[in-house]
Amino acid sequence: MSEPLLDVRDLRVSFATPDGLVRAVDGVSFSVAPGRTLGIVGESGSGKSVAVGTVMGLTRGARGATIAGELRFAGHDLARAGDEELRRLRGDELAMVFQDPMSSLHPLFRVGDQLVEAVRAHRPVGRRAARIRAQDMLGLAGVPEPGRRMEAYPHELSGGLRQRVMIAMALVNEPRLLIADEPTTALDVTVQAQILELLARLRDELGMAMVLVTHDLGVVAQVADDVAVMYAGRVVETGPTLPLLCTPQHPYTWGLLRSMPRLDGPRDAWPVPIAGRPPSPIAPPSGCRFHPRCPSALAPCAAIDPVLQPAGDGTQRAACILPAAVREAERP
Amino acid sequence: MTAAGPPHPPALVEVRDLVKDFPVRRGVVFQRDAGTVRAVDGISFDVRRGETLGLVGESGCGKSTTARLITRLLTPTAGTIAYDGRDVSALGRRELLPLRREMQLVFQDPYASLNPRMTIGAIVGEPLRIHRIGSGAQERRARVRELLDRVGLDPEHHNRYPHEFSGGQRQRVGIARAIALGPRLIVADEPVSALDVSIQAQILALLRELQADLGLTILFIAHDLAVVRHACDRVAVMREGRIVELADADVLYAAPQHPYTRALLDAVPRMPRPD
Numbered sequence: 001m002s003e004p005l006l007d008v009r010d011l012r013v014s015f016a017t018p019d020g021l022v023r024a025v026d027g028v029s030f031s032v033a034p035g036r037t038l039g040i041v042g043e044s045g046s047g048k049s050v051a052v053g054t055v056m057g058l059t060r061g062a063r064g065a066t067i068a069g070e071l072r073f074a075g076h077d078l079a080r081a082g083d084e085e086l087r088r089l090r091g092d093e094l095a096m097v098f099q100d101p102m103s104s105l106h107p108l109f110r111v112g113d114q115l116v117e118a119v120r121a122h123r124p125v126g127r128r129a130a131r132i133r134a135q136d137m138l139g140l141a142g143v144p145e146p147g148r149r150m151e152a153y154p155h156e157l158s159g160g161l162r163q164r165v166m167i168a169m170a171l172v173n174e175p176r177l178l179i180a181d182e183p184t185t186a187l188d189v190t191v192q193a194q195i196l197e198l199l200a201r202l203r204d205e206l207g208m209a210m211v212l213v214t215h216d217l218g219v220v221a222q223v224a225d226d227v228a229v230m231y232a233g234r235v236v237e238t239g240p241t242l243p244l245l246c247t248p249q250h251p252y253t254w255g256l257l258r259s260m261p262r263l264d265g266p267r268d269a270w271p272v273p274i275a276g277r278p279p280s281p282i283a284p285p286s287g288c289r290f291h292p293r294c295p296s297a298l299a300p301c302a303a304i305d306p307v308l309q310p311a312g313d314g315t316q317r318a319a320c321i322l323p324a325a326v327r328e329a330e331r332p
Numbered sequence: 333m334t335a336a337g338p339p340h341p342p343a344l345v346e347v348r349d350l351v352k353d354f355p356v357r358r359g360v361v362f363q364r365d366a367g368t369v370r371a372v373d374g375i376s377f378d379v380r381r382g383e384t385l386g387l388v389g390e391s392g393c394g395k396s397t398t399a400r401l402i403t404r405l406l407t408p409t410a411g412t413i414a415y416d417g418r419d420v421s422a423l424g425r426r427e428l429l430p431l432r433r434e435m436q437l438v439f440q441d442p443y444a445s446l447n448p449r450m451t452i453g454a455i456v457g458e459p460l461r462i463h464r465i466g467s468g469a470q471e472r473r474a475r476v477r478e479l480l481d482r483v484g485l486d487p488e489h490h491n492r493y494p495h496e497f498s499g500g501q502r503q504r505v506g507i508a509r510a511i512a513l514g515p516r517l518i519v520a521d522e523p524v525s526a527l528d529v530s531i532q533a534q535i536l537a538l539l540r541e542l543q544a545d546l547g548l549t550i551l552f553i554a555h556d557l558a559v560v561r562h563a564c565d566r567v568a569v570m571r572e573g574r575i576v577e578l579a580d581a582d583v584l585y586a587a588p589q590h591p592y593t594r595a596l597l598d599a600v601p602r603m604p605r606p607d
Binding site: 043044159188189190191192193196215216217218219221222242245246255256257259260261262263264267268269270271272273274277278 | 581
């Protein structure tokens with residue numbers, strides 16, 4: 001594997017709240033090599049959005065936030081970078097798209113003007129050159145009639161088109177890394193399929209790396225090279241996509257897989273829920289945080305806090321102390 | 333599609349040539365009518381007794397409008413809705429009251445659909461109070477506890493507020509409220525779309541259990557075909573206000589006839605399977 005483009009080591013992000021300290025991200029490590037796509041999967045409250053938001057510097061200055069750990073990106077130390085250095089990187093080498101396109105688009109400015117500004121904030125080019133670049137990018141992002149759409153206001157566009165405009169804006173300066181946080185969650189399934197295809201195509205054409213945050217293992221299956229599964233602020237399993245989805249090693253991963261409604265398999269094989277509910281981020285369970293919901297858990301699981309260890313075919317790592325035979329007894 | 337009557341008892345709901353237009357208004361201060369948009373465009377189908385019928389389509393296809401027409405939260409522009417053999421499409425507010433006991437909606441967003449200022453006991457007990465069911469507050473309280481227990485919530489939590497519950501638990505509250513009056517028809521409008529995957533399966537299982545125990549008929553509205561695949565006996569696919577395909581679930585998933593049904597199926601991400 002080549003030198004990672006993004007390397008996150010032992011990231012910890014906590015927020016002081018009136019109810020107590022919320023450890024949203026509690027010792028998370030992951031890395032992404034140039035041109036690769038990492039899928040970060042987790043349910044609400046798993047810490048996935050806080051983790052990638054922190055890479056972008058979005059949790060800096062948040063009320064009561066404490067951040068620790070290493071964040072290295074393309075020779076920059078993001079954890080210690082000044083605000084000015086971060087501002088230069090964001091929207092240039094490092095870009096992000098969100099679930100809600102209106103969070104990145106200004107409602108009162110024309111789409112074209114916003115794109116032009118994004119170009120000129122980072123490139124010493126004139127308005128005319130920036131407009132050409134902006135319009136090309138809209139076309140590349142699959143916006144039909146990009147010339148006409150440059151004049152549109154965000155509210156005049158459909159949800160799918162807005163998502164494409166936001167993607168065009170994020171990619172207009174050809175970033176080396178795109179972080180996409182639930183980029184298709186709010187979209188219809190047919191539009192989701194188009195947007196995922198678009199992201200994969202642009203990733204390949206521009207040679208960029210991508211971190212895709214999602215709750216949907218199906219989305220991961222479609223675009224990610226590697227996967228990190230998060231639960232209660234930790235990465236519980238990580239590895240290349242195919243073995244991870246076919247021979248999951250952590251009971252939470254296969255719990256997620258079994259609870260998914262699927263189009264293959266017999267129709268009377270209902271999705272199997274994971275019992276219970278996600279733990280409180282203020283007072284997580286002792287030992288393995290998944291043990292109260294784990295169908296295979298044994299007594300030591302409540303006492304020993306597991307760390308990621310090689311598992312399965314050796315390319316995977318899982319944070320589970322159970323012997324493989326015990327875990328596999330419950331695996332579908 | 334013709335109204336081929338089912339063999340034995342008549343269908344619980346018979347929808348014929350149903351149309352709903354909404355006025356489109358222009359202008360901010362001086363609003364003027366600028367024509368209409370047809371959300372539901374002449375659809376016909378039955379909901380058979382005891383079945384789960386899936387109604388699937390993407391945003392704007394008219395599926396939620398159809399749900400609100402059948403439960404008569406909206407009045408149709410044209411066409412008829414018969415419930416238990418009786419035309420209910422033109423009933424007024426007062427005449428609808430007895431019908432409200434028979435059919436209940438479960439909403440998509442358990443965060444928006446529960447009154448944050450009411451305890452969950454009061455939320456579940458409200459329909460009992462409105463319909464004056466039970467001989468007094470004590471009897472109603474007992475019934476609320478029974479309902480909470482029935483949907484997998486701790487009856488001791490009846491005096492807590494919605495914000496103290498997770499999304500899945502709130503959806504259980506919504507379901508407890510929906511079954512409080514002993515309805516025969518549940519119209520579930522995207523009941524699991526806002527929930528985490530591991531919780532979705534819990535709610536699907538709960539609906540299945542309640543259907544078996546209470547003999548419910550369910551109209552299950554969804555935006556994707558995977559979610560309703562296990563739960564539904566038959567599935568109708570809607571697009572632009574029309575039903576483009578309606579078939580037994582076994583048939584629809586194995587051999588979809590309409591190109592749009594195939595497009596919807598193809599859009600669901602495929603999962604690798606271990607061999």
